[in-house]
Amino acid sequence: MPRSRRALAPAPSARRGIRDRHGRGLRSSVAGPYLPMLRGRIELFDTTIASTAEYLRGLWPGELSAMTIEIASAPHDALHGDHVDRWTVRPHDNRIVFYRVPIQRLSKLHRNDEVHQRLMVESCVFRAVAELLGKDPWDLAPERFRHF
Template sequence: MARSQSSTDPFPAPTRRGRGRDRHGRGIRSSATGPYLPPLRTRIGMFDMTIAATVDYLRGVWPAELSSVRFEVAPGPDSAMSVGGVERWSVDSVARRVVFYRLPIQRLSRLHRNDEFHQRMIIESCVFRAVAEYLGKDPWDLAPEHFRHF
């Protein structure tokens, strides 16, 4: 069956495809949760969930030392720069408080592969290093049984 040509140009211009393209006259696509509900997974939610899960794990390993410690998340440190660069966390042993700074951890960490798994690993490593600083231990000593198979 022969196809009819509607234009004389043998190479028509490619169509621009984007996130909100109008497909078959149905209108621009919306999010899966609808216009009135928040997205199911956000970067902030994933960050908070990773911090909470790692802290729960470490509290299970070190219950006596970490039972009364408050773990908090803040967007960034009060001072923009310290002597060694931008802080990723701060530890206050007297007030028994550890604060994680979300933006420096997410934005200033150099990942060799930028996917969800490596982002979680960076967040977990910051939690381990901050808790190790609080306890005065090496991060590898926090869960020795967890890494025994290596």
């Protein structure tokens, strides 16, 4: 005689806030316990902005020690006729706001891989910091580009 599914189901647990699918317990990570966690676009973007800003702070400690960097998803006034803002520089607050969606989605890359995406984000940081300091982006780290 077949048993009903109701008899096989475990008793409901006392903790209701945890997601428990059909009595199988909590879900594990997609990468598994032995592999590193996967990085998403947002985490990669945030890490690239932070590491590039710290690199520039190391090169220009006097000018960039009070610089504040913020990341927003998109600007409030996005369209300006011929372009979309990718960052906003506020020199009186010594603050730069980067907009993730325009940088990631509207940038034209000849090869869309992680290296070129990272270089695009780094170039935006260099250009925004140069705008804040009133310098040319190539003058911020001249030794970085001399490989010979």
